[in-house]
Amino acid sequence: MVTNITNLGRSGVSDWLIQRASAVILALYTIFMVAFFLFHPHLDYVAWSSLFDRTWMKIFTLLALLSIAAHAWIGLWIVSTDYIKKSCVRLGVQTAVILALFAFVIWGVQVLWGA
Amino acid sequence: MSTLQVSIYRYNPETDDAPYMQEFQVDTQGRDLMVLNVIQMIKEQDSTLAYRRSCREGVCGSDGVNMNGKNGLTCVTPISEVTKGNKLVLRPLPGLPVVRDLVVDMSMFYKQYERIQPYLQNDASEPAIERLQSPEDRDKLDGLYECILCACCSTSCPSFWWNPDKFVGPAGLLQAYRFLADSRDTATKERLSSLDDPFSVFRCRGIMNCVNVCPKGLNPTRAIGKIREMLLSNAT
Ligand code: SF4
Ligand code: SF4
Ligand code: FES
16 A cells, blocks of 8 residues: 555545546536537627526536546646656645645636626 | 677676667578577677576566567567567666666566565465365456566556556556455455555556567456456445
8 A cells, every 4th residue: 555645535546536527527518618609609798698697507617617626636646746756846846736726716716606 | 681780788887887788790590580599699799798588488587678669578579570670679678777788676576566465365264175266266367377477567667667666567466456356365355455545556547558568468457457446346
């Protein structure tokens, strides 16, 4: 057993599952968005803001945002542990990634539920 | 063309500052020799060349080497299989410390093998004669037990290059599955829980370099997939 404290899930299986589940959610969100754009060739502000007025759309978007954060964290954590061998540098990079993802999620919430 | 141009990685840490490539010409007299024969002919030209071999028939697994960029056993690899034109480049297995020339230090590889506890564990009381197994259960070990631990697979795996201390590697995982799949082994739960971290199994990215080089035609990637399935159904 290799112990680690910086990965997202507490085990290899949970990381692996979260990675797959978040990928599915992101794929669904992407397909939905592409379809929406195809059905609205002359997209205007009214159509766009009425889409995001709906609660289910806010939830769906928040879910996608959280999926991006989880997916990116697991992926970049793997990349950093593969390639960055100096632990102080690795910890610095991991901290920067976490802060950036955290900021994106909060910012996203603000955009979704803001005025 | 009967002269083979061979370029060999040379390094003697006691006398050389850095590794270098040395050129040799070998007269094959038009025969499609095994790479091991070529190395033996070079050894006659330069007796300081160090390499490993023992059985010279693909059984012992001691002569894994990188030949024109691909890992394999020199004793069962004909020149025609690895050369284009008449050039042969020989390097030690990648990713492990070089002891000298083509000889690498396999400690890290064996450590990972040792970690998966490659022996039968059974806490039931011992039967009078032997632990029996049905022919169907025995079949599950085919494609697993044949591994000769040559390390060709693990040393061609990028995940093993980056984390040889944490990722078990294809050879070790193939054996891990060999004991997980054995109906006579009762330590399945313990075995699984010792593999359930982000490195030991899950660092495999499924690029199948291991399958591509295994001289025994084994498939570590499939075994790793099976372990992952077992871990998943154990955890959910
Ligand atoms: S399939 Fe997995 S074990 Fe095999 S070479 Fe690729 S990463 Fe390594
Ligand atoms: S799986 Fe194949 S390549 Fe890997 S150590 Fe065993 S015999 Fe060698
Ligand atoms: S010398 Fe034994 S496998 Fe090649």
